[in-house]
Amino acid sequence: MSYIRFRKHYLHIPYLVLAVLEFGLLFAIFSLLTLFLTFAGIDHAPMSVDLVSALLFAVILSSGTLAMGGYLAMVHESLSSLFFRTLVAYCFVGGIGLTVLYMVMPTADPGSANLFWAVILASLAVILLRLVFLRIVDSEQVVRRVVIFGAGDFAASLLEEYETNMKALGVRIIGCIADTPTRSVADDKLLPTPRDFYEFCRQNKVSEIVVVQQERRRAEGGWLPVPELMECKLRGIAVTSGLEFYERELKKAKLDMVHPSWIVFSEGFKASKSRALAKRLLDLVISLTLLTVMFPFIILTALAVFLETGRPILYSQKRVGMLGKEFRIYKFRSMRQDAEKDGKPRWASTNDDRVTRVGAFIRNTRLDELPQIYNVIKGEMSIVGPRPERPEFVSELKEKIPFYDTRHYVKPGLMGWAQLKYPYGASVEDAKGKLEYDLYYSKNHSLVMDFLIMIQTVEVVLLGKGVR
Template identity: 80%
Template sequence: MFSVSYIRFRKHYLHIPYLVLAVLEFGLLYVIFSLQSLLFGLFDIGYASVSVGPLASLLFAFILSCGTLAMGGYFAMVHETFSSLFFRTLVAYCFVGGIGLTLLYVVFPDADPGSTNLLWVVLMASAAVIALRLVFLRIVDSEQLVRRVVIFGSGEYAGALMDEYQQNLRFLGVRIVGCIPDSQTSTVDEAHLLNVPNDFYRYCREHRISEIVVAQQERRRTEGAWSLLQEMMECKLRGIAVTSAVDFYERELKKAKLDLVHPSWIVFSEGFKGSKSRAFAKRCLDLAVSLSLLVVMLPFIVLTALAVFLETGRPVLYSQTRVGLLGQEFRIYKFRSMRQDAEKDGKARWASANDSRVTRVGAFIRNTRLDELPQIYNVIRGEMSIVGPRPERPEFVTELKTKVPFYDTRHYVKPGLMGWAQLKYPYGASIEDARGKLEYDLYYSKNHSLLMDLLIMIQTVEVVLLGKGVR
């Protein structure tokens, strides 16, 4: 069905199956809203419908599609159970979409079909979209239509890639068949090992292989290696994709696998480019979004400050030194969520799960991200951006730079209020967590664009609503 499983737009990988699903869902939502009168008759719902035009149907479909995107509906569906899909769709349409439509109809009252009609249309749309997703997933992820991939390599790199695929990488329309050994020693599970083919191209044709992912542990210049390179060249020239493991991680998991990253990848790869025009556009977007957030969230800012004061007194705010762009230090501001003596000995500590230093109000404002609202001030000052890697404390940065390779590369992008790593990785509270987050920060640093920033802003709704990555 899909000869190529992705396209790249503005440096960001977009998977074709998800784009097709989004178009189908948008069309279905448009049709349901347009035919609401007929649908009410079919379901014997005794509420009068109102006449709506194409613009009203387009706006309805657009808002609910944004609700799905905000709740991560286009990225989690392969792993979801029916109950999870049902819950996610209801939250996306009835809650996030409902809020969006309510605000929309304040601006465009002529598009409002009425609260009762709208409720029934949203419920019908939810049922129809759930059915569409179940059918679409069954068809597109079937063995007949998936892109079949083999990994060339059987060392630690190949084993790690296979493990991540088993746990996380079940992307729509992609199936890893197994690993072809490149040496006598292997760390890959025997169940995933394939026989070494005599003819790579013929093997790929016979087994319907669309892509070879090269994950060799060692690349020695031997006669066998030269022969293998020629076979790979033939496969590529005859239409079979040959991809490095680091590029495969980047495309499918949207991260840069740290064990595979080398300085040459940063130097020669497309990306990691500074742009004055983009920096100016990003600054304009930061100011527009931060000032709008300040106006909209002002009542919540006042209520949060009052709640912190009533529970534990002053100070309501606290500040810490953080490391920003090009290693420059600045003061970050938050609503205080811990006791005043949380670091009475002056030593910086990682936050832990169920941290006893967190107050009751502090736990709530952390879960809802209300404690981060004072950082709007940092964005307005230009010390932070709306989107970027989260800034870390100097004490931790000093340690992490010695223990995590390429850690300092994240400081070539302005830190952000929200970030790609916060969407993809749980709360970081250790050196190993810092490594995991850096893989996503590297991907953002390499590929960041205004489109990616907008996608991160929309998807952060799920993080706030579900309290992901909080300690």
């Protein structure tokens, strides 16, 4: 097993190990640099302060890496992109965090020159560590070898997702075993049906069988080797449903595989009064703090909108909230006043000509969303949750997308899991893709997951992801 489940959220052990190694490396670099400067007669700070400073240095820079999505993004990037992302995480995000920290705790400040060399050395060391990690996690000695039982459309879709995302997770899908005469998988991905499933898995070092069958398999002469799968499971080989595999590896619920019994009988989708109260208190604390910190930016944004296009400064829309209750959401206006002069709602498009120059900037930086702090304080929204949609679009999407209404059993939020994992939604197909992540959040949401989403949203804001 290469994963653990913490508070209903799957965490991959290799990346947890990498995070621990990076933390230790950051702590060691800062400590050794301090010792060197002390023995060289350059720095005379007490060791007790240096150890605290090293610990805080490691915590802040590790948080910067998490905020910039450094752990999973690095597997898709070139060396130059990895270097750039690390510098942004350490020099910019980490730099801001350390600056704020040293304002609060000036005794922990090692000095600008010392801090500069510590960050540079840490960046280079961490990049080397990650390159070694990528080589190891993709090696045959460590990788998890997986067989798919099924060769229909679901299996073909899973193989496509694997090529794009799952290789990075230390997964090696060696092929598919057909369950029906009708196949959607390429011939080079098909494996001969084994006479002895357990012996086949043992010889090929298979650690998991993922059952990915179409609903129509019985009508088409499909089969499911239940005794063989039972033997494999009882002898230590994991047998997993396709839906569970998607949830664990890609943190989403594959909508084509979702069925009502999964929602009814799964351990998730639990409403908790105590958690709702804790989440509400956290929302109030964060929203009031955010309002205080961002108040100067709110004034400047309002002024910029007014100077470019006049009134109204704010733009409001009806949105669908928890349990289908409609409420009015507020934003700084980023489009022309006549953006919907015909009265018909329109999806935002790439390079939308209705967006003003100021509007483009505040959309990229998410400043246009700041008035929604009022909706959070009022209780209509949460800091974290599925993004609320317009009633006109909800009516259409409920007809075209199964289980779409399930997202309305969780309070909508300023930021969400789908916004981290899926680009801007501007069509029914995009809404379907986002719903897969919203379903995962609805099933597994916790305060720990909310904190992870808040931290990782930094990357979305800084890099302008998912903006149209």
